[in-house]
Amino acid sequence: MARQVGVVCTSHVPAIGKAIARGLQQEPYWKPFFDGYHAVRGWLEKVRPDVVVLIYNDHGLNFFLDKLPTFALGAASQYRNADEGWGLPTIAPFPGDPRLSWHLIESLIEQEFDVTTCQEMLVDHAFAVPMQLLWPSGPPWPVRTVPVCINTVQHPLPSAHRCLGLGRALGRAIQAYDEDVNVLVLGTGGLSHQLDGERAGFINKEFDLLCLEKLIGEPEALTRYSNLELVELAGTQGIEILMWIAARATLSSSVAQVYRNYHIPISNTASGVLVMEPRHARSRAA
Amino acid sequence: MGTVVFDGVEAQKGYALNKMCYSFNRAENRARFLADEEAYCAEFGLTPQQREAVRRRDVLALIRAGGNVYYLAKLAGIFGLDVQDIGAQQTGMTLDAFKAKLIQAGG
Numbered sequence: 596m597a598r599q600v601g602v603v604c605t606s607h608v609p610a611i612g613k614a615i616a617r618g619l620q621q622e623p624y625w626k627p628f629f630d631g632y633h634a635v636r637g638w639l640e641k642v643r644p645d646v647v648v649l650i651y652n653d654h655g656l657n658f659f660l661d662k663l664p665t666f667a668l669g670a671a672s673q674y675r676n677a678d679e680g681w682g683l684p685t686i687a688p689f690p691g692d693p694r695l696s697w698h699l700i701e702s703l704i705e706q707e708f709d710v711t712t713c714q715e716m717l718v719d720h721a722f723a724v725p726m727q728l729l730w731p732s733g734p735p736w737p738v739r740t741v742p743v744c745i746n747t748v749q750h751p752l753p754s755a756h757r758c759l760g761l762g763r764a765l766g767r768a769i770q771a772y773d774e775d776v777n778v779l780v781l782g783t784g785g786l787s788h789q790l791d792g793e794r795a796g797f798i799n800k801e802f803d804l805l806c807l808e809k810l811i812g813e814p815e816a817l818t819r820y821s822n823l824e825l826v827e828l829a830g831t832q833g834i835e836i837l838m839w840i841a842a843r844a845t846l847s848s849s850v851a852q853v854y855r856n857y858h859i860p861i862s863n864t865a866s867g868v869l870v871m872e873p874r875h876a877r878s879r880a881a
Numbered sequence: 882m883g884t885v886v887f888d889g890v891e892a893q894k895g896y897a898l899n900k901m902c903y904s905f906n907r908a909e910n911r912a913r914f915l916a917d918e919e920a921y922c923a924e925f926g927l928t929p930q931q932r933e934a935v936r937r938r939d940v941l942a943l944i945r946a947g948g949n950v951y952y953l954a955k956l957a958g959i960f961g962l963d964v965q966d967i968g969a970q971q972t973g974m975t976l977d978a979f980k981a982k983l984i985q986a987g988g
Binding site for chain 1: 883884885886887888889892896899900902903905906907908911940941944949950951952953954955957958959963964965967968971972979982983984986987988
């Protein structure tokens with residue numbers, strides 16, 4: 596049976612991809628951010644995932660407003676990255692895992708999460724940048740991938756409560772998968788930031804730190820916020836905390852924090868990375 | 882609070898503008914826009930308000946005309962502007978002052 600080795604949540608700011616392309620990891624602006632990923636990679640080498648279920652939001656590469664699913668799941672044998680229009684270099688395709696994709700689709704729909712299925716799906720920086728951060732030597736990528744896309748473009752967005760539910764359903768589906776594989780769930784986005792309007796540049800450190808605490812011990816507490824409240828507290832794009840909530844919820848209640856880093860700013864964003872694993876895995880390792 | 886929530890009303894209002902910006906995922910469309918901006922905007926049926934906002938490269942006006950920042954970023958990219966440039970423009974700050982404000986947010 597499949598084992599979920601843990602959850603990683605990370606920011607996915609496009610500027611990170613540009614910095615990687617230019618080799619700026621040791622520059623003073625970037626170093627405190629990139630140094631935060633050494634420990635994450637050390638943990639990945641220990642838990643050795645075979646496949647990544649990657650929960651992210653598309654920013655107008657694969658989906659447009661003509662047809663905009665609330666939840667979409669990739670079911671392709673590979674996922675291409677492509678030109679997003681503003682100069683981020685395109686990186687090599689990511690291998691898919693159609694058998695796991697269809698298992699997740701069947702299980703989610705049985706659990707009444709009626710996802711849109713995509714046999715062709717372009718993946719944008721929100722997918723590619725976190726993959727580069729976790730596996731900087733890729734491509735070739737050492738893991739297969741299943742993209743799970745949540746709409747954060749056009750309101751109404753799914754609520755934090757609904758995203759928590761999606762995560763729980765995904766976690767149950769992963770647990771029930773009959774292949775002997777190690778699964779990592781990766782949630783991307785955030786933390787607080789706002790790109791648009793007179794409030795552009797808004798960052799809320801206090802709220803980010805609260806979210807990081809609650810995600811570990813009490814993720815349900817974050818479902819008390821409406822999406823409008825999340826926009827006010829975290830910024831219009833800080834709403835991407837929804838991906839972190841969904842990813843965290845794939846692990847049942849008790850998790851241990853393996854590692855976290857939080858750094859302001861990367862571009863217009865408060866950046867973060869958080870690694871969690873099931874408590875039983877932690878006690879076994881100890 | 883200096884924030885437009887991009888909902889169904891905005892998505893309808895901004896559809897033509899956002900659709901044009903979405904087309905800028907392709908390099909050949911960016912080149913066509915640069916070669917003949919008027920014709921390219923006309924092709925997508927931009928409203929006069931949207932057309933004027935594009936002409937002025939005015940991000941706040943583009944948002945008022947229904948633009949969503951994810952799509953507008955592709956238009957800004959054509960002019961070599963990133964999200965920090967447009968952040969500075971929208972807040973009426975210099976780029977350096979905008980960047981300094983972000984660093985200060987780290988406390």
